[in-house]
Amino acid sequence: MDIALLILRIVVGLTLAAHGAQKVLGWFGGPRIEGFAKGLGSMGIKPARAWAWVAGLSELAGGLLIALGLLWPAGPLLGIGSMLVAIATVHWSKGFFNSKGGFEFPFVMLGSMLAMGLAGPGLVAIDHLLGFRMPEPLTVLVGLVLVVLGAGSALASRFWRAPAVRPELG
Numbered sequence: 001m002d003i004a005l006l007i008l009r010i011v012v013g014l015t016l017a018a019h020g021a022q023k024v025l026g027w028f029g030g031p032r033i034e035g036f037a038k039g040l041g042s043m044g045i046k047p048a049r050a051w052a053w054v055a056g057l058s059e060l061a062g063g064l065l066i067a068l069g070l071l072w073p074a075g076p077l078l079g080i081g082s083m084l085v086a087i088a089t090v091h092w093s094k095g096f097f098n099s100k101g102g103f104e105f106p107f108v109m110l111g112s113m114l115a116m117g118l119a120g121p122g123l124v125a126i127d128h129l130l131g132f133r134m135p136e137p138l139t140v141l142v143g144l145v146l147v148v149l150g151a152g153s154a155l156a157s158r159f160w161r162a163p164a165v166r167p168e169l170g
Contacts, residue, residue, distance in 0.1 A: 005122030010067050012112045016079050017063025023056035043089050044158035051154050058082045066116065069125020072134065076117035077143040083110040084151040089158070117143075 022030020041048035058078040065075030091103035098104040
């Protein structure tokens, strides 16, 4: 089972990290942070540049942590948050299937990361080599609550409007 978890961690982790590298670094034909922030802004997410960094680094760092089996379950939790926001903002309205821009791919990634987060990284992981272990399942459950709150904040930013500036009455 540990080899199966290692394979899953590497495939899912490096896929997630590659998506983050597109957003943050512009690798693999990605938009870099400027282009990604512009896209988030067009969807009404504010402040777009800050959320672009949060999402991009969550995917890049989260993916690498997953692949390495390091600081478990931080990597899966970072990825889950990013996928929740991606599904809600970009893919949900397009239906399920990826061929029409739907949420199929981020849904599979989210489910894989949730399962791995609950299962643990396995024995072939840096955490195991270092003897590092967070209390489970409490860490995953608390982490999921924080992820949902963070994703909810990103989604809520789409509807927040700054109060109108009123000139001082003199």
